[in-house]
Amino acid sequence: MGWEQELGEADRMWRTYIEMAKHLGSHLQQHLQRECDLSAADFEVLVRLTESERREMPVAEVAAATQWEKSRLSHQLTRMAQRGLVERVDSDDRRYPDVRLTDKGYAAINKAVPEHTEMVHALFVDVLGPERLAGFAQACADVLRALDEHRERDCSL
């Protein structure tokens, strides 16, 4: 043994971040589930669909927006369709069907978004305040950039 007792400052800060991310995520998720009967996955798909004027878009577009694997999305859409939140509709190219938000799905997301947003503000935005929030977001952006660079290096090997 040995290393695990010798956590430096930086590692403890990393753990603080992990703790925060875990708790914040599960809190928001549980709220969504209990109050709106939506999983985080449901919520994400529904939000993307509202970003289309016609409440309908190609599956590939949802996949691009969510950055999910195609199979994950397909399974998710099957479950959501069974629960009546969305429906698959054929488009001109029969290979690539569209997904449409049903009225039920529309009602669900319109109830969920304001509640979710309120929660995000209460637990995150308002806690940090404008300046610290900006700094925090900048830090996140920097980490994201580092991740992209790292991924590029990995691919070029």
Place this chain on the structure above:
Amino acid sequence: MGWEQELGEADRMWRTYIEMAKHLGSHLQQHLQRECDLSAADFEVLVRLTESERREMPVAEVAAATQWEKSRLSHQLTRMAQRGLVERVDSDDRRYPDVRLTDKGYAAINKAVPEHTEMVHALFVDVLGPERLAGFAQACADVLRALDEHRERDCSL
């Protein structure tokens, strides 16, 4: 529609955080899976077990450390036991068995931790630098505190 086009600064910053958390988490997870054949859940359990001198502790202690539900932990331990990473051993009180790190589990975690730590430094700690890291961690701690307070209010209703 309407609200979804009117994202304020704060909401875009929230999304930046969500993006970062998602990418960073999945990157670390994939690395762990590919290089060490460990899931994030495996990793967490193994780390907690190394925090005991004897590589062994009561299930309840692991549950407390990870803050997992008892059933989640039980399922996880079953799978890890099947793969030979841990084993359940009876303690004096037959109701509450202990979990012990096997040699295979010990080897796995000793390979994984340094790699994981290196990755965390490369992608997070070193990207932010000492001052910004401290600010970031402080922000996380504040959000955590807000979460705790919020949860208390919820319970007292």
Place this chain on the structure above:
DNA sequence: TGGGCCGGGTTGATACATCAACCTGAAAAC
């Protein structure tokens, strides 16, 4: 001493994530 209580653990069912294999039909190649 022999019920019944009770806290912690396990099990089962369902939802979600991931990987690999497969299907499908439009468009390219011939």
Place this chain on the structure above:
DNA sequence: GTTTTCAGGTTGATGTATCAACCCGGCCCA
């Protein structure tokens, strides 16, 4: 015009997360 190719979608299998139901052995109490 037939064959090939191929991007994108679906399906199945396995691992993981969560909830509810159940089990079990020590403890309390009569």
